[in-house]
Amino acid sequence: MLKYALLGFLNYRPMTGYDLELWIKASTGHFWHAKLSQIYTTLKSMEAEALITSHVEAGTSRPDRRVYTITEAGKAELMAWLRAPLIEHEIKKDTLLLKMFFGLPAGKQALLTQLRLQLDLHRQQQRLYEEETPLEMLRFLEDQPEIADHALLWDLARRFGVMYEETYVRWIEESIRVLEQTLSDDSQK
């Protein structure tokens, strides 16, 4: 699946694996990310499939760069994927929920500690999407004015991030209240 994210970016303009990681971090990071090692191996297999081609640009003071360009076959594959209807409901695994679900034997205080820690993290993340992500997106769009018409869609995705974190924060706050009021302190066992 990372394949399609890479095709999507290379459809904007040719770039290197390293560039792709920077773009991913700044834009799709909150709903799709990858390590550099995976990006490099995926690009290699995509080239073998002829979805992209590459050439090496010799660096003068910087290291050599392998620049990837999308092919017609790659564009066709991207388009087919974009149009293929997504007919399943995706389930997202969540470790915090798993710990809460089975958490009774750990005791009330342990559960509250987990919740408070995650509350902080999710609040931070929400602020990030609201304050920093738009600025980062702007910086990328300034450098690449040819993709300004994509900004609307970029922002819809960002908006999801904000709403998701709001909901997560609300759920944790509610859960803390419920636990404080109902679980006995010695629920440990």
Added chain:
Amino acid sequence: MLKYALLGFLNYRPMTGYDLELWIKASTGHFWHAKLSQIYTTLKSMEAEALITSHVEAGTSRPDRRVYTITEAGKAELMAWLRAPLIEHEIKKDTLLLKMFFGLPAGKQALLTQLRLQLDLHRQQQRLYEEETPLEMLRFLEDQPEIADHALLWDLARRFGVMYEETYVRWIEESIRVLEQTLSDDSQK
């Protein structure tokens, strides 16, 4: 990680791989699930780690059942995991967001079709968590009254499912409105 879900259930009472799948479907399904094949291989490796033991019960009219029981080491491992603070913010990959993000070349109509299809699915899922999941949980608790005190935590997790789907539905509705009002119909390219 499935390991901890299995330990969590086996901490209620001994059961088979097949049983575990039924429990997962009825309770943690919306935030943690697994195929039978993975459950069987994971149980096997957990037994090798001495976190659980197993014995075969000969079936009379039914197939033989391999029943797994949690060991003291297993209980200790579960407890340590429950108490280990979760210090990262988990990012959930989302295919719909990825398609939206890169979707401009597919055209306005294709995007709206994707959104409407997913809107249906998420509304259905929301109804499921609100109406059917509580009933299923009740059925399990009736059979296992000894775990009734876990019901509160089960319900917190279920509640997250409801809130998540509400938010997803709201985001799709907003996105449909934005796309209808702002994207030109011939945005295809």
Added chain:
DNA sequence: TCGCTCATGTAATGGGTTACATGATTCA
């Protein structure tokens, strides 16, 4: 001089899915 950025890769391992294989009983 120490850490960061730029830049590319390979190898090993882990977690999970798909496909394959089997077979009796029960219910509609």
Added chain:
DNA sequence: TGAATCATGTAACCCATTACATGAGCGA
């Protein structure tokens, strides 16, 4: 008679993470 439930497993594969490996230039 055909589908669903009960019941267990193996093998191949895919996607992703972690660890390993290298190295120049730049700014504090």
